[in-house]
Amino acid sequence: MQIAWNHNSPIPLRQESYGVSAEMITKPAPGAEVADQRPSQLTLSVGRAEEQVGLTLREQRLKRRISIERAAAALKLSSVILDDLEKGTLDRHPHLYRRGYVRNYARFLGLDPAPLLRLIEEDEAPPLRPVLPAQRRAVKLDRFLKIATYAIVTTVIIPPIVWIYIQGGWHLMDRDSGTERGASVLAERAGPRSTVTTGSTRPDPADAGDSQPATVPVTASALPLSSIRPMRDLVDPTAQVGADAEPADETAASAAPDPRSSLVIELVDDSWLEVYDADGQRLEYDLLRAGERRVYIAEAPFRLLLGRANAITLSLDGKAVEYEGQDRGDVSSFELLADGAVQRR
Incomplete structure (x- = not known):
């Protein structure tokens, strides 16, 4: 007796004999739905996204029959950069220029760069490290140094200045007195x-009566x-000569101007x-x-x-x-x- 079996129809199995339900057997594999979705709807890591972007760019370039050298000359870029874009090895280049490379290359090939740029995830910023407050011991040390500096300046510098000023003032007074006596x-x-x-x-007021x-x-x-x-x-x-000579005539002395x-x-x-x-x-x-x-x-x-x-x-x-x-x-x-x-x- 021959049994006709359609390869496309699921094989009926008994739940009791295998311990699984028919729904589990007929449910599509997890990869079936992913295969039907577009690349722009995938949730990919950074590395896989770059590979997908590079594959898309390469297929479009081959479709338009453009060589790497021609594209590099038109974009004024090195052919090594375009080759890295198609291979998905963008990590060799600075992160600041990656999006610009992808955008310009996609526009040159006639593609919309927005979907390709969305596939490239931004690198996460480094986590912030908490800054510990300065220890109070350092603050106390700085305050102690300031107080010590003020004390040293007050003790070492100011007293000699005051002493020199006092001594110099006495010398000036003595010099003025001696000058007046000599004069x-x-x-x-x-x-x-x-x-x-x-x-x-x-x-x-004391000398009001004396006008001279x-x-x-x-x-x-x-x-x-x-x-x-x-x-x-x-x-x-x-x-001196006149001291030894006789005094002059009083009349002549009074007449002399x-x-x-x-x-x-x-x-x-x-x-x-x-x-x-x-x-x-x-x-x-x-x-x-x-x-x-x-x-x-x-x-x-x-x-x-x-x-x-x-x-x-x-x-x-x-x-x-x-x-x-x-x-x-x-x-x-x-x-x-x-x-x-x-x-x-």
């Missing part, structure tokens, strides 16, 4: 040759140490001032304040250097002195002759 002795021995009178135009300026010895600013001459040079030889001139300087504002007499002796070399008044009795011509011309008023033998530039706050240097004329230097 006083010089003024007493020099006689009537040169006299400096200082005063102030500011009213003083006080005559004081030459100050240290007027006669610094560098300008003090030896005592033997400042003493007039004629005075005084060759010295009186220069009065008043300051309306702070200014630097330098004054020299006819012999080159420096009478003043200092910064004078507003309201101060100085009188110099010496032989003309006087050489003057004014730091601010408009801050100083001059008078010679009771006559006001006018000169060019006295209304400007500039430096002015000139010679003041005995007749009150001004000669520029």
Whole structure:
């Protein structure tokens, strides 16, 4: 007896004998549905996706009968890059350029690059590593270093500076005192040759009844140490000879004119001032304040250097002195002759 059997029909089996149901036998294999789907609908890994993309590009190139060299020349790329694209070995090239290679090659072959690009999955970003907070011990160490630095600076540097300042101040005071004493002795021995009178135009309640300026010895600013001459040079030889000779006639002495001139300087504002007499002796070399008044009795011509011309008023033998530039706050240097004329230097 022959039995006709159709190869396409499932073989009926008994569930009891084999322990499986008919549904399990007739159900298609898992790969059957995958085979019917399109490549764009597959869920592939990165490596398989690149291989699928390369296979698609290669089939399209062969279909259009284009060689690798021709495509490389048209895209201005190396044939090695296109060969790697078709083989699916894109990992040899930087990730930044892979999508551009696929997009340009697909457009050259007449394909839509969007489905091919979707097959290539982006590389996952590296996981973030937690950053541990800095240890508190380091913070305490930094604070300790700062405190130690401040302590060292305060202890080692500041006390010597204060000590040097104090010592230097005492030396300056001693030097000023010695200068004033030397200037006083010089003024007493020099006689009537040169006299400096200082005063102030500011009213003083204690001296309201006295309108005459006080005559004081030459100050240290007027006669610094560098300008003090030896005592033997400042003493007039004629005075020494006259000490041994008989005194001159009183009538002739009173009739002889005084060759010295009186220069009065008043300051309306702070200014630097330098004054020299006819012999080159420096009478003043200092910064004078507003309201101060100085009188110099010496032989003309006087050489003057004014730091601010408009801050100083001059008078010679009771006559006001006018000169060019006295209304400007500039430096002015000139010679003041005995007749009150001004000669520029």
